[in-house]
Each structure stands twice: as structure tokens, then as C-alpha cells.
Amino acid sequence: MLRTVVSAQEATKIKEMLAESRNVVITCHTGPDGDAIGSSLAMYEYLKRKGKQVVVIVPNYFPDYLRWMNDADKIIQYDRRRALSKSYFQQADLVIALDYNGMYRVDEMQLPLSHCRCKKLMIDHHENPENFCTIQLSRPEMSSTCELLYRLLIAMGEEKQISLHCAEDLYAGMCTDTGRFTYNSNDPEIYEIIAGLMRKGIDKDKIVRNIYNQYSEGRYRLLGHILLNKLELYPDLHASIFSVSREELKQFKYMKGDAEGFVNIPLEIKGTKLSISLREDTEKDRIFVSIRSYDDFSAQEVAEKYFNGGGHFHAAGGTLYCTIDEALDTARKALEAYRETLSQ
Ligand SMILES: [Mn+2]
Known part of the structure; x- marks a missing residue:
């Protein structure tokens, strides 16, 4: 029952x-x-x-x-x-x-x-x-x-x-x-x-x-590129950020859904408890933000405060209307703002 x-x-x-x-x-x-x-x-x-x-x-x-x-x-x-x-x-x-x-x-x-x-x-x-x-x-x-x-x-x-x-x-x-x-x-x-x-x-x-087990080849090539070239790790903050531009998505023949779940992967790295993904839309000028966290750190709060978004405690997201570089700056600022909590 x-x-x-x-x-x-x-x-x-x-x-x-x-x-x-x-x-x-x-x-x-x-x-x-x-x-x-x-x-x-x-x-x-x-x-x-x-x-x-x-x-x-x-x-x-x-x-x-x-x-x-x-x-x-x-x-x-x-x-x-x-x-x-x-x-x-x-x-x-x-x-x-x-x-x-x-x-x-x-x-x-x-x-x-x-x-x-x-x-x-x-x-x-x-x-x-x-x-x-x-x-x-x-x-x-x-x-x-x-x-x-x-x-x-x-x-x-x-x-x-x-x-x-x-x-x-x-x-x-x-x-x-x-x-x-x-x-x-x-x-x-x-x-x-x-x-x-x-x-x-x-x-x-x-x-x-x-x-x-239904993904495209492009998804894994793109993931390889992100992990090799785009992932910013902040071991002292137990956090990571990565960004993908429209150009990069095109290069890897991006189809909707191809980047799904990527944001979870940096959390598999020992000691990481926060992951932020920034992906440029292929059509409109906007950045999709995805945030995942572990334990008592709220992804939702970060999404609300910095990324015009919301969601669940450990899984949240938002949208920014700016360039990918500006979005990266925002994400780095967010990490800095939570330095005290994140560095514990
Ligand atoms: Mn649901």
C-alpha cells in the first residue's frame, strides 16, 4: 500500500x-x-x-x-x-x-x-x-x-x-x-x-x-570537445562551468536534445558539487542555462538570483539574453558570490 x-x-x-x-x-x-x-x-x-x-x-x-x-x-x-x-x-x-x-x-x-x-x-x-x-x-x-x-x-x-x-x-x-x-x-x-x-x-x-542508447554521433563528438576544451574546473569551489556557442553546435551538427544531460557529467568528477552549463540557442540570441548541485547547495537559488530562472533544489535552469562571453562572466560572478559556501 x-x-x-x-x-x-x-x-x-x-x-x-x-x-x-x-x-x-x-x-x-x-x-x-x-x-x-x-x-x-x-x-x-x-x-x-x-x-x-x-x-x-x-x-x-x-x-x-x-x-x-x-x-x-x-x-x-x-x-x-x-x-x-x-x-x-x-x-x-x-x-x-x-x-x-x-x-x-x-x-x-x-x-x-x-x-x-x-x-x-x-x-x-x-x-x-x-x-x-x-x-x-x-x-x-x-x-x-x-x-x-x-x-x-x-x-x-x-x-x-x-x-x-x-x-x-x-x-x-x-x-x-x-x-x-x-x-x-x-x-x-x-x-x-x-x-x-x-x-x-x-x-x-x-x-x-x-x-x-539512441544518441547521435555528433552528441559524443560535442561532448568530447566540451570536456577537452571547454570545461572550467574550480577545485577550490567544488564547481565547474562550461559553455557552448552556436558555432560549436553547428560544427558538431547539433540536433535538439543532443546536449541533454551534459550538465550532470562534471558532477562525476570527484569533489564537484555544482555544475553550470551555458548553451547558446541555435536560432534566437539567448543562452540556455542549466544548473545541477549536490547536497545542501541550492541550484534553484543560483538560477533565480543570476539566471532569470528557477526549478528544483538540485536541478534548475534559466535563460540569459546576452552573448556567450557575458554569460560566462555572470556564471563566474555567481561562483564568486557563493565562494564561502562552495569552498567548504
Ligand atoms: Mn517532470
Whole structure:
């Protein structure tokens, strides 16, 4: 038995909301990751089996390594199919917001989302949710939206309705949001949930291979370049910074998703407890910042104070509108500002 995370009352309300709806649009955040796509397709699978008219609409491109999931080919990409997407939003009597906490997180899809007068349901694990949904199931203490969605399905008494495909999607999201259960995953119940998903017949080893062993050659050449030429290590501060410019990304035939997880790698160097990654956008003049930390050092605080961002305690990010050199200066200043804490 899992502890109560979703109360019986909440579960009943959500179950009723789902039962009353006929045309459902499932949405997730821009730059969808494994948890966003996993929770969206798990919900899609569940509602489809309930006989609902349901579509998944994502704001933009999602990485190829998530396309093995059942019905991934049915996902509609908003930035490519605006008219079609808008018609789905207009017809919807329920919009579900998965793995995001505010309308700003869907980028340009905000327009049809905010115009949509129907009921909205949020299921999410990011802090400080915005109040834009009829029902808001927000649990920042959850490791992933997929974990929360599994708990919701159980709380609604729907364990039997979790299909093999649904279980695969949920596992994929739980796995990617915890770095294959290497961070943010000390809750023993996570493993009870995995056991539950395995009883549905998932091949978890194959899911991991499907997700992680699908990268391009360019990704590893780029990583080699970064580690050899771009990584700045500050052993006295137990910290590291690296930056990648648009030119460098082009040189290594960068595709969206190719740099994913790079920020975690410097933390594998003994003694490092903070890693900052700065990556120039290939299109607009902006720098994507990614921050990871260990122990009691808050990546979130650094993201908020220096990089117009936020996130989770150990995994955060932000955006800077400046040159890559200016971004490097900002990152170095941030390290200096935390010298006392970091040098301990
Ligand atoms: Mn997530």
C-alpha cells in the first residue's frame, strides 16, 4: 500500500471530471522531456481506453529518443499544426496540463490555451503553481509527474486500467526525471511503484536502452570537445562551468536534445558539487542555462538570483539574453558570490 499523496476526495473529484468530459486535449511544456511525453501518453492511453476522444498536443519538437512510445506518432506538434491544434482546443471540454505549473511554460501555445474556456486539470510536480486550472493537483515533493499520475490512477481505483503501454510511459517518465533513479529518488515507494509497473509486464531494461542508447554521433563528438576544451574546473569551489556557442553546435551538427544531460557529467568528477552549463540557442540570441548541485547547495537559488530562472533544489535552469562571453562572466560572478559556501 502506498501512502496517501492524492486524497480520496481529490481522486473522486478528478475521476468525475474525467468521466464528464468527452473531448480531451492533453498538453505539456515546451521542449518536452521524458516525463512530459511519458505522462501525456500514459494519460492518453488511459483515456482512450475509457472511450474518450483524446489528443496530445505539445508546444514544439520533442526528442527522437521518446518516439518509441506507443502512439508517439499521434502527438500533434503545435508549432507545425496551429490551425488543427486550435480546432482541438475549441472543441475540448477538458484540457489537461501535465508536468508544468504555469501557462508561460507552453510558449506560443498560451494563445489557444488561454482562450479555451473549458475546464482544466493540472497534474504537476513543479513548485509555485500558477492558478489557471479548475483542479490543481500539484505535488512538488513527487519525483516526477509520472509518479504522481500513477498514484492518482491508484487513488481513483483504476489500477486494473493501467495497460502495458501506459505502464511503459509512466516508467519512462519516472526514469528520466530521476536520471535513471540516481537523484531525487530516495523515496522507497518509488521502488514499490516500479514493482507495480513491472507486474504490468514492462521490460524496464529495454525502456532504458530505448531512451538512452539512441544518441547521435555528433552528441559524443560535442561532448568530447566540451570536456577537452571547454570545461572550467574550480577545485577550490567544488564547481565547474562550461559553455557552448552556436558555432560549436553547428560544427558538431547539433540536433535538439543532443546536449541533454551534459550538465550532470562534471558532477562525476570527484569533489564537484555544482555544475553550470551555458548553451547558446541555435536560432534566437539567448543562452540556455542549466544548473545541477549536490547536497545542501541550492541550484534553484543560483538560477533565480543570476539566471532569470528557477526549478528544483538540485536541478534548475534559466535563460540569459546576452552573448556567450557575458554569460560566462555572470556564471563566474555567481561562483564568486557563493565562494564561502562552495569552498567548504
Ligand atoms: Mn517532470
